[in-house]
Amino acid sequence: PMRDNDGDIVVQHAKPQLKRPPLFKVLLLNDDFTPMDFVVEILTGFFNMSQERATQVMLQVHTQGVGVCGTYTKDVAETKVHIVNDYSREHHHPLMCTMEEA
Numbered sequence: 001p002m003r004d005n006d007g008d009i010v011v012q013h014a015k016p017q018l019k020r021p022p023l024f025k026v027l028l029l030n031d032d033f034t035p036m037d038f039v040v041e042i043l044t045g046f047f048n049m050s051q052e053r054a055t056q057v058m059l060q061v062h063t064q065g066v067g068v069c070g071t072y073t074k075d076v077a078e079t080k081v082h083i084v085n086d087y088s089r090e091h092h093h094p095l096m097c098t099m100e101e102a
């Protein structure tokens with residue numbers, strides 16, 4: 001057992017990990033070149049959206065400049081951002097995906 005300077009026994013309390021992890025919004029940014037169909041394909045393929053929801057979100061990004069694809073833990077959000085950006089570059093589209101703390 002550990003003792004302090006006076007020789008008293010010190011009980012070290014481990015802090016229980018009860019707190020929810022910080023969440024991150026994955027965002028799509030508008031540009032003038034990426035085809036609307038390609039953005040809808042991204043949203044259905046990587047963010048589990050229906051065709052209808054994906055079309056709504058795509059149009060929201062198109063008109064407002066930015067839109068939320070989903071909210072995830074940091075690791076999952078980072079992975080989604082990388083997968084989307086890699087996929088867009090492979091298809092020679094400038095589509096930008098990023099993230100911010102919710």
Ligand code: TYC
Nearest residue numbers: 028029030031034036061062
């Ligand atoms: N603005 C694009 C166009 O007119 C469509 C678009 C929507 C691009 C959403 C990117 O994240 C985006 N073809």
